[in-house]
Amino acid sequence: MEFRKRESAQLKRMPCNSNTGRRQSSSPSAIVIGSGFAGLAAARVLHDASFQVVVLESRNRIGGRVYTDHSFGFPVDMGASWLHGVCKENPLAPLIGRLGLPLYRTSGDNSVLYDHDLESYALFDMDGHQVPQELVTEVGKLFESILKETIKVREENSEDMSVQQAFSIVLERRPDLRQEGLAHKVLQWYLCRMEGWFATDADNLSLKSWDQEELLAGGHGLMVRGYCSVINTLAKGIDIRFGHRVIKISRHYHGVRVTVENGKTFIADAAVVAVPLGVLKANSIKFEPRLPEWKEAAISDLGFGNENKIALHFDKVFWPNVEFLGVVAPTTYECSYFLNLHKATGHPVLVYMPAGRLAHDIEKMSDEAAANFAVLQLKRILPNASDPIQYLVSHWGTDVNSLGSYSYDAVGKPHDLYERLRIPVDNLFFAGEATSMSYPGTVHGAFSTGLMAAEDCLMRVKERYGELDLFQPVMAEEADAISVPLLISRM
Numbered sequence: 001m002e003f004r005k006r007e008s009a010q011l012k013r014m015p016c017n018s019n020t021g022r023r024q025s026s027s028p029s030a031i032v033i034g035s036g037f038a039g040l041a042a043a044r045v046l047h048d049a050s051f052q053v054v055v056l057e058s059r060n061r062i063g064g065r066v067y068t069d070h071s072f073g074f075p076v077d078m079g080a081s082w083l084h085g086v087c088k089e090n091p092l093a094p095l096i097g098r099l100g101l102p103l104y105r106t107s108g109d110n111s112v113l114y115d116h117d118l119e120s121y122a123l124f125d126m127d128g129h130q131v132p133q134e135l136v137t138e139v140g141k142l143f144e145s146i147l148k149e150t151i152k153v154r155e156e157n158s159e160d161m162s163v164q165q166a167f168s169i170v171l172e173r174r175p176d177l178r179q180e181g182l183a184h185k186v187l188q189w190y191l192c193r194m195e196g197w198f199a200t201d202a203d204n205l206s207l208k209s210w211d212q213e214e215l216l217a218g219g220h221g222l223m224v225r226g227y228c229s230v231i232n233t234l235a236k237g238i239d240i241r242f243g244h245r246v247i248k249i250s251r252h253y254h255g256v257r258v259t260v261e262n263g264k265t266f267i268a269d270a271a272v273v274a275v276p277l278g279v280l281k282a283n284s285i286k287f288e289p290r291l292p293e294w295k296e297a298a299i300s301d302l303g304f305g306n307e308n309k310i311a312l313h314f315d316k317v318f319w320p321n322v323e324f325l326g327v328v329a330p331t332t333y334e335c336s337y338f339l340n341l342h343k344a345t346g347h348p349v350l351v352y353m354p355a356g357r358l359a360h361d362i363e364k365m366s367d368e369a370a371a372n373f374a375v376l377q378l379k380r381i382l383p384n385a386s387d388p389i390q391y392l393v394s395h396w397g398t399d400v401n402s403l404g405s406y407s408y409d410a411v412g413k414p415h416d417l418y419e420r421l422r423i424p425v426d427n428l429f430f431a432g433e434a435t436s437m438s439y440p441g442t443v444h445g446a447f448s449t450g451l452m453a454a455e456d457c458l459m460r461v462k463e464r465y466g467e468l469d470l471f472q473p474v475m476a477e478e479a480d481a482i483s484v485p486l487l488i489s490r491m
Contacts (some may be wrong), residue, residue: 004160025062028269028462029051029267030268030270030457031053031056031256031268031271033055034064037443037446038432040145041447041455044234045458046272047209051458052240052268056245057241065079066443067079068227072390074345081226082446083103084439085217086218087216092443096229101224101230103222105219107120120323121326124381125381126327129372131182135183136143136186149173151171159412160209160411162412177282188328192335193337194309196353199254199307199359200303200306200355200408204303209409213438214450216333245260247259247260249271249288251289253426254269255427258271270460275432277302279401285399295423298421301410301413302410302434303409306355306404308357310352310391310393311351311391312351312374312375312388315348315386317342325340326338327380337373337377352377352378353460407434409440417438418440427460430453431446433445
């Protein structure tokens, strides 16, 4: 998506390159840093509450880690692409519903273990032999049993450990759960899919905290037309400055001063920091004064994983009519999986989705080499596969605007780090999926924290202006007006 820079008369009342550091308008003002879901949700609320709002975005597009590419001639989400929890309790569902955007149900299961139903898999070994569906189902149930046994390990140990270590302990204790040959490879594939959910390897994932997120009802819905319509709706009428990479945020009692890479300075009453956790970890933004130690610790200690997409566009469909094609192997690193977009959208596209260490290793390749690697994995299971006519490759881990995909609970670190990252510091408010204790790593988590940050900002700033009584919840919906997105029947 490419968007032209927009100049707003509203923004002209907000001083830029100010030498005085004094706010020149009596209207409440706020700067939002980052135009992903969290940043735009915050900007939308503040704008609708009559704040002067400017959004500073380092890229030349909106959306952040939500990016819908149209170069195939139709939308393909190269970042987030699911709504996890298609129900009215999902804070993002009403907006998607009002826009009339259909979702394709890939699972009615609300577990983090299966974002697709078991019957929608077609797994193959590296010699191209399909794994019997009975074995896929049997090992899937066994995988769940192993995870239940890891809960016992968690209860027995005061010290945290990785999910991988807990798996090893369980299999040592329970020889009946151990698998050999093809069944072992299928078990590794299930663990690989779990690693994909958290965008990190199982030896990085906290046993104590991996299952602490809140799972919403309604299953998982794929955005058939992409997330771009939602993000464009949130951005409508908002003053967004593209190519404005923030390098310093100074705060004082009366406001904030935000400096971008080209030296331009913006001043406002408050700021919402909605950049990815990877950017905060890299210390790309200097805070003056420094953030409190507890805030810096939260940034340092939260895990931030990597998952990428390699979208392969073919001239025709040559694969089974299932939602996932999988390659089983002796280790999770060697396992692979492809999302079949044709089943959901009718377009002949397979999306290869490496995560964790594999995703980092593939990012070291050129786009052509990465696409060839994905095709090689495909031809292992479907020897007669044709070559793609087009391809797209994401780089979330090496992109300086993200430096990763989404957060996870690291070994030995408490789950409440998400909340610590969200808590405001003076007139700085924080938002993003990594600030959501309930829904980390999700679009609706990012969206909900953007709303919370904006509401906190409204209360703080309007209290200073003596206008707290004017505050009304923004974007609130009447209970009977809530709309839930349309779910397309499975093909």
